[in-house]
Amino acid sequence: MLIGAKISKNFVKVKDNIQIQQCGIDLRVGKIYKIVGKGTIDFTNEKRKLPAYIEVFDSEKDVKIDLEPGVYIVKTADKIKVPENVAGFAYPRSSLLRMGATLYTAVHDPGYEGYPAYLLHVLNPITIYKHARIAQIVFVECRDVAGLYEGIYNER
Numbered sequence: 001m002l003i004g005a006k007i008s009k010n011f012v013k014v015k016d017n018i019q020i021q022q023c024g025i026d027l028r029v030g031k032i033y034k035i036v037g038k039g040t041i042d043f044t045n046e047k048r049k050l051p052a053y054i055e056v057f058d059s060e061k062d063v064k065i066d067l068e069p070g071v072y073i074v075k076t077a078d079k080i081k082v083p084e085n086v087a088g089f090a091y092p093r094s095s096l097l098r099m100g101a102t103l104y105t106a107v108h109d110p111g112y113e114g115y116p117a118y119l120l121h122v123l124n125p126i127t128i129y130k131h132a133r134i135a136q137i138v139f140v141e142c143r144d145v146a147g148l149y150e151g152i153y154n155e156r
């Protein structure tokens with residue numbers, strides 16, 4: 001069952017109550033990066049290498065950005081902390097989709113703590129203002145978990 005926002009608001013450091021939705025929490029844009037070069041992925045992570053990112057926008061410094069179609073990495077401005085018996089799933093806001101842009105997201109593991117990064121796919125030109133709410137994260141109770149997330153993306 002999805003965990004309602006009355007509880008899941010405790011898993012996200014929200015800036016404003018406007019972020020609290022019915023059964024999820026809206027996440028704000030923090031930084032936006034262009035991807036430069038190629039990445040490498042393997043079985044053991046030994047050869048895993050992320051491409052370079054060039055920062056093109058920072059909600060702390062910039063007012064807005066006009067993005068042309070392409071792919072970008074978005075780092076959220078909101079820190080999340082996923083409890084040990086919970087997993088999180090993020091979705092693009094429907095308004096974002098209605099403008100011709102979307103997010104690709106993965107699983108937020110039990111024990112993860114940090115500012116999630118998502119792939120932003122802009123199909124139609126879009127203007128993004130600082131701290132725009134772009135995603136909604138929902139949390140699900142998770143039984144019999146096999147340990148907690150201890151990987152490189154933790155930001156404790």
Ligand SMILES: O=c1ccn([C@H]2C[C@H](O)[C@@H](COP(=O)(O)OP(=O)(O)OP(=O)(O)O)O2)c(=O)[nH]1
Pocket residue numbers: 045104105106107108109110112115116117118149150151152153
């Ligand atoms: O769209 C997402 C989904 C998850 N995360 C965070 C939370 C998650 O717990 C962590 C690691 O995600 P995942 O396990 O999918 O990444 P991985 O590539 O398998 O990394 P690792 O080898 O560290 O497990 O990254 C994001 O930043 N963006």
